[in-house]
Amino acid sequence: QDKQVLLRISGLKVAYGGIQAVKGVTLEVREGELVSLIGANGAGKTTTLKAVTGIQPIADGDVQYLGKSLKGQGAWDLAKQGLVMIPEGRGTFTRMTITENLQMGAYTRNDREIDDDIEKVFGIFPRLKERRAQLAGTMSGGEQQMLAMGRALMARPKVLLLDEPSMGLSPIMVDKIFEVVADIHKQGVTMLLVEQNASRALAIADRGYVMESGEVTMTGNGRALLDDPKVRAAYLGE
């Protein structure tokens, strides 16, 4: 527990009109950690990530990155500082090619290593290399998820926020995506992973948080949560 806290969410509240979707969430992500946030549909996981990146306004509480409040900062500022989100639904630029999408991922950079990094992404995802000239919109769901992850890596993230990367994918593709998430983490990228696939997300996590109806109801290390009878009953179908 001596690692620096990179991301700290404290007492976060977010509302849609009169509906409180997030009701005072507190969580932290330390340097080098992979933290999984799990919970049922509508628990408020995505909303929490949206508040971190400023897509959804914060009603109360705060989000701090590297010890500084993120309130009032835009997506570009965050990416420039290494806080990068891969949204649910991937958000690739459908009318651009794979290579162009990857170049877009480096939009906050002005160094000369962008082409080298594209080659590194192709090393992680050979499929993207094969399809480099193809329009992103014509790729399968799994390929688009790979592209979204590759594009995020192009920003050289310090902290990656990943929203439901396994959503809608075939079992083989789910395996591949979790494998890559674990690999990226091993290479030193800190991650906050939001997932409905609780067993897979907790299996690769250092720590996890369980969200129910807008609140964090349990937290602990990934293995301990995976073995917890309450978690198993509620999220692992046992």
Ligand code: ATP
């Ligand atoms: P899922 O896994 O299904 O995406 P989640 O845990 O990510 O679930 P959220 O998407 O954060 O949950 O939704 C939390 C609550 O806020 C839900 O009750 C949802 O209906 C509501 N909500 C989400 N987005 C909006 C919106 N744009 N307008 C109104 N209510 C919303």
